[in-house]
Amino acid sequence: MRIALFGGSFDPVHYGHIELIRDSLGSGTCDIVIVIPTVNNSFKRGRILIPAPYRYYMTRQVISDTFKENVFVSDVEFGFEGISYTVNTVRKVVSDSFIIPFLMKNGISGEAAAERHQFFWLCGSDILPTFDKWYKPEEILSYVALLVAKRAGDDTDIYEQGARLKSLFGCDIATFEMSGVDQASSEIKMEGAYDKLPGVVQEFIATHDIYNTVKALDHCSDEACMKFYDHAVKLYPYLSGKRLLHTLNVGLLSAKLAHDHGEDCDKALIAGTLHDCAKELPMDEQKKMAKAVCGDLFVDDKLLHSPAGAYMARTMFGIDDKEILDAITYHTTGRGGATILDKIVYLADKIEPSRTYTDLTEMRRLAPSDLDASLKLCVLSVADKFKRKGRAIHPVTLDFMSDLGL
Numbered sequence: 404m405r406i407a408l409f410g411g412s413f414d415p416v417h418y419g420h421i422e423l424i425r426d427s428l429g430s431g432t433c434d435i436v437i438v439i440p441t442v443n444n445s446f447k448r449g450r451i452l453i454p455a456p457y458r459y460y461m462t463r464q465v466i467s468d469t470f471k472e473n474v475f476v477s478d479v480e481f482g483f484e485g486i487s488y489t490v491n492t493v494r495k496v497v498s499d500s501f502i503i504p505f506l507m508k509n510g511i512s513g514e515a516a517a518e519r520h521q522f523f524w525l526c527g528s529d530i531l532p533t534f535d536k537w538y539k540p541e542e543i544l545s546y547v548a549l550l551v552a553k554r555a556g557d558d559t560d561i562y563e564q565g566a567r568l569k570s571l572f573g574c575d576i577a578t579f580e581m582s583g584v585d586q587a588s589s590e591i592k593m594e595g596a597y598d599k600l601p602g603v604v605q606e607f608i609a610t611h612d613i614y615n616t617v618k619a620l621d622h623c624s625d626e627a628c629m630k631f632y633d634h635a636v637k638l639y640p641y642l643s644g645k646r647l648l649h650t651l652n653v654g655l656l657s658a659k660l661a662h663d664h665g666e667d668c669d670k671a672l673i674a675g676t677l678h679d680c681a682k683e684l685p686m687d688e689q690k691k692m693a694k695a696v697c698g699d700l701f702v703d704d705k706l707l708h709s710p711a712g713a714y715m716a717r718t719m720f721g722i723d724d725k726e727i728l729d730a731i732t733y734h735t736t737g738r739g740g741a742t743i744l745d746k747i748v749y750l751a752d753k754i755e756p757s758r759t760y761t762d763l764t765e766m767r768r769l770a771p772s773d774l775d776a777s778l779k780l781c782v783l784s785v786a787d788k789f790k791r792k793g794r795a796i797h798p799v800t801l802d803f804m805s806d807l808g809l
């Protein structure tokens with residue numbers, strides 16, 4: 404098969420990306436496109452891009468909504484340490500140990516998946532003038548040929564650039580005409596013109612309110628931001644998509660609320676981000692971890708992930724700050740004598756943008772100005788849910804409620 408690899412930041416995915424994929428398939432130069440969102444953990448890029456899990460899940464949603472076959476999204480870069488260079492991605496993807504199971508998982512027959520494939524790197528012509536400055540261009544071109552989209556009104560001389568690269572690296576360049584619209588992620592973000600994006604992308608952005616909430620990072624230190632981007636990738640194998648995006652939303656909202664209430668934004672960012680890190684571990688593991696943190700204080704299965712999360716945050720994410728670990732331990736229950744950080748993480752967990760379990764309008768309105776007032780509404784709503792389900796409220800929550808005057 405002829406397989407085109409299409410790497411990019413996809414921050415956000417736009418019609419230009421969709422049309423590029425559609426036209427490459429329509430041109431008959433490739434049979435399959437594998438879309439690869441860059442994970443790139445480099446800190447500088449981190450300040451510019453939203454964290455990789457948002458970009459990956461946004462891309463998956465729009466691709467599965469747009470293409471019924473022959474276009475797949477890969478999470479291959481989540482397995483890389485540090486900066487993900489194209490050469491590492493390509494080397495991995497073209498290997499039999501990766502590509503055969505990947506294609507079979509995406510519905511390609513074992514026989515077709517095991518064929519000897521021809522690989523392309525799918526790109527716009529704008530990369531040609533600088534391609535030789537990429538990291539290890541020669542090695543990249545030993546795995547893939549370039550498949551270049553020629554856009555209408557494109558002023559890059561593809562043939563001249565192609566001849567230049569050919570003389571440098573002896574590589575092949577295939578081209579195809581791109582008929583569809585062109586867009587640029589940077590312009591869309593700068594103008595806030597999200598209504599020009601595919602409907603599924605608009606919905607994703609609105610659900611997580613991501614281009615607004617990410618501004619909370621402006622209040623955090625460089626070191627905390629770096630950890631946040633790092634944790635977002637490190638959490639990927641441990642949590643389902645929905646839960647991972649929830650935890651990142653909680654991290655960002657916690658940082659924002661910490662700024663609103665004069666609390667430490669860095670601690671709030673990290674505590675919020677890791678609060679549910681243990682939630683999808685097997686229950687026996689959660690039990691052991693929880694016991695190590697607070698003995699038999701919590702025995703209800705639904706509460707174990709909180710202290711287990713503190714254990715995991717300490718042992719796997721290197722967090723040793725007691726305030727952060729306590730905020731994780733008590734994020735489900737609250738506690739008597741709760742700190743502002745405890746309250747922020749508790750509340751952010753219940754009202755982050757993707758939450759829809761009840762009408763959260765008033766809690767969200769109050770949260771930036773009156774933390775306790777918002778928290779009271781939140782705790783009452785949780786207590787009410789417990790009552791309806793016939794579940795007992797934990798004694799530490801009763802202490803929490805009493806402190807709030809409930």
Ligand SMILES: [Fe+2]
Nearest residue numbers: 678679734735
């Ligand atoms: Fe939780």
Ligand SMILES: [Fe+2]
Nearest residue numbers: 649678679752
């Ligand atoms: Fe949560």
